[in-house]
Amino acid sequence: MSFRTKRVFIATPFYMLFEFFLLKYLFLLFGGVKDVYLFIATLLLGGLQCIPMIFEEQKSTAAGRFFTEIFGIWQWSMLMILIDLIVIYVIKQFIDIPFGVVCILLAVVPILGVYNYYHAHKLIVKEHTLEFKNLKEEVNIVHLSDIHFGAVRYKKIINQVANKLNELSDSCDIAIISGDLADGSCGVKDDDFNAFKNVNMPILFTPGNHDFYPGIENVCRAAKKAGIIVLDDEKMEFKGLNIFGLSFTFGDKEDVSNEQLKQATDDDTVNIINYHVPYAWDLFARLGYNLQLSGHTHGGQFYPMNLFCKLMFKYNKGIFEENGNYLSVTTGVGSMDTPMRWGTDSELVILKLRKK
Known part of the structure; x- marks a missing residue:
């Protein structure tokens, strides 16, 4: 097992803990979700991070590369969603935000994601x-x-x-x-x-x-x-x-x-x-x-x-x-x-x- 793979395995439990609370506060904006479902979701995300890497280290496959890229995009999205949630919850301490405005603020993440992905693949x-x-x-x-x-x-x-x-x-x-x-x-x-x-x-x-x-x-x-x-x-x-x-x-x-x-x-x-x-x-x-x-x-x-x-x-x-x-x-x-x-x-x- 390579140094990088070991590093990912060590970091995965911390990622999962972060993902659990990130998803919890995200879904609270829409009424909330039971913790058991959030726990299952974080387990799946932890598997998405680790399982493809185990196989990719031995032999790269189209499926392994696809899921590795998906998780890479999700890593970026987590940080952007966190920033978005901080902004939303701070504003909510002072004024009520209409549901439509909340949706618009959250929609910024996928819009930025399209630009970020395109820009990363464009050679200058x-x-x-x-x-x-x-x-x-x-x-x-x-x-x-x-x-x-x-x-x-x-x-x-x-x-x-x-x-x-x-x-x-x-x-x-x-x-x-x-x-x-x-x-x-x-x-x-x-x-x-x-x-x-x-x-x-x-x-x-x-x-x-x-x-x-x-x-x-x-x-x-x-x-x-x-x-x-x-x-x-x-x-x-x-x-x-x-x-x-x-x-x-x-x-x-x-x-x-x-x-x-x-x-x-x-x-x-x-x-x-x-x-x-x-x-x-x-x-x-x-x-x-x-x-x-x-x-x-x-x-x-x-x-x-x-x-x-x-x-x-x-x-x-x-x-x-x-x-x-x-x-x-x-x-x-x-x-x-x-x-x-x-x-x-x-x-x-x-x-x-x-x-x-």
Whole structure:
């Protein structure tokens, strides 16, 4: 059983308790429902969360993926309904709300749901120009992260990203994935990423935390079979750029020392570090890295979580510059757990490296 699956099993009883009271106060607006029926409903929802994951970890199926996606949408809906109920019950303390107005307020959730679901599946391409003194030649990088191949989006998202990268291959030189190619909600087979074979530019990938959940060896093997270059605490040269892939430290994996990171830099060119989480930018800059590529945050993915994300991560999303060094934090391509976005984009970022 993977780390992610264990985490879901541990969280499920807390979800069920929350669902029980959420449904209780929701139905009280319509006259109420007996607790026994609410208990049965929460048991079914708990099963909907856990049972598909057990099977998906062994072998992904259309049914398992369908129910996993349904629960992901329900996770988002729970938060929105909670906010809706708080607003309604607070207002009811001061004035009587007509039943029709209550229905309108509740109808906001499914309306927002349609937009959130659509926006999460729409790929946006953004462009930024970065200037460097030591740049040897102009290079256009497609920076992407957090594809999250798994039970919710499965091979559809791999095909979508591969097609978009091919569209960009005439104007871009290389694609760099900053971790979380997979998310662990289903197993990874050797041929799952094969759509990337058809992309007409090199693709680099450095593992993130989620890539360890379905087995890092499975993810890396499938990536290599698809022609993706895996930089796992390694460096490579590309068009005069010195690129180091710093893998996420997980479990028994040994950390790369600061001295090793320093030795991997080259003073005569632009040094890039591909690291899943947007941490240690100041340190990497001092060690000689001119550009850090990260993801992980999803920008918070949807309201109101993106507001909390700004508090959790100093560098939440976007391009940051200080003393001629840059940090690119992309909001990612896929989504974590729930296939919804609101206030953030599912994005590919073109970084145009130019001579200063």
